[in-house]
Amino acid sequence: xxNNPSGMSLIVKTITRLTVGLILIYGFYIVLQSHxxxxxxxxxxxxxxxxxxxxxxxxGRDAVLKKISQINSVCLMSCGAIAFLVIALSRLVxxxxxxxxxxxxxxxxTMVGAGLFVVFLTLVLFIKESAKGNKQ
Amino acid sequence: xxxxxxxxxxxxxxxxxxxxxxxxxxVIALSAVGLGLCLAFLVLKAPNLAITQLVVxxxxxxxxxxxxxxxxxxxxxDGRWLFNTVSTLLFIGIFLTFGYFALKELPNFGQPTxxxxxxxxxxxxxxGGLANIVTAITLNFRRFDALAEASVLFTAVIAxxxxxxxxxxxxxx
Numbered sequence: 553x554x555n556n557p558s559g560m561s562l563i564v565k566t567i568t569r570l571t572v573g574l575i576l577i578y579g580f581y582i583v584l585q586s587h588x589x590x591x592x593x594x595x596x597x598x599x600x601x602x603x604x605x606x607x608x609x610x611x612g613r614d615a616v617l618k619k620i621s622q623i624n625s626v627c628l629m630s631c632g633a634i635a636f637l638v639i640a641l642s643r644l645v646x647x648x649x650x651x652x653x654x655x656x657x658x659x660x661x662t663m664v665g666a667g668l669f670v671v672f673l674t675l676v677l678f679i680k681e682s683a684k685g686n687k688q
Numbered sequence: 689x690x691x692x693x694x695x696x697x698x699x700x701x702x703x704x705x706x707x708x709x710x711x712x713x714x715v716i717a718l719s720a721v722g723l724g725l726c727l728a729f730l731v732l733k734a735p736n737l738a739i740t741q742l743v744v745x746x747x748x749x750x751x752x753x754x755x756x757x758x759x760x761x762x763x764x765x766d767g768r769w770l771f772n773t774v775s776t777l778l779f780i781g782i783f784l785t786f787g788y789f790a791l792k793e794l795p796n797f798g799q800p801t802x803x804x805x806x807x808x809x810x811x812x813x814x815x816g817g818l819a820n821i822v823t824a825i826t827l828n829f830r831r832f833d834a835l836a837e838a839s840v841l842f843t844a845v846i847a848x849x850x851x852x853x854x855x856x857x858x859x860x861x
Contacts, residue, residue: 586820586823587818587819587823588818590738590820590822591739592822594740595736595740598740599743602743602747605747633838633842636835636838637835640832650818652827652831653824653828656827660838667841667842668747668845671751671848671849672747674852675852
């Protein structure tokens, strides 16, 4: 595992380009079918975060940070958390069963996926910066 | 039978993870423990938990290898061992005292058989409206539990962001 910012070799990049969309779609599938089969918001969110982490490992951190910056990820996580709070509290007044479950699954998946991705990004950035600081 | 084999495998792998000297081999042994746990959930017929355990284990191994294994691990042991020991014993004592009084109020283990589960099994399709009974319980009957779990995860992410923030940013220039 090399440590240069441009990522891994050409073979890994090509395979990643082919597979990363499939992994992301599989995450959506796990979230959206959780009312009839095993799955759920948490597992689907982790799969979505893993597809983004796959991109970071293959293409390097800077190529991904151009698409999704850290601030945007934190905003996405907070939006998911607020949405789930509203949906969970709305159970007190409404009686709608199915839509509430689907919406709360999507909100949990947004929060978990963005949150775990931002944890990974923060740890990698922190280790690199502290190593840079130690050298100087 | 399969469960016993999986448990023996997990115990061997965790002993290896503790005893081995090389850090990356230790992480791989730890991931073998997680895979065994996932298979144990499958044998015990809990596919929801098995999926979650598998993906969280993959994420954990990636984070351990990529983000933390290159760092040297300083082990702080000197000083304040008396304070640490006394506070640990104090909190264990408080926990045990409150646990004794709380557990005395509970009914005996498995005494009214399936008291709560019977309601869930009977009503999950009609009142919950979902075919998957686990999702019906976690997101319909016990949605506030799910809210508390989500808030725990949110707090953990915020804590990681707060600990690893750039300190001394104003003093660099």
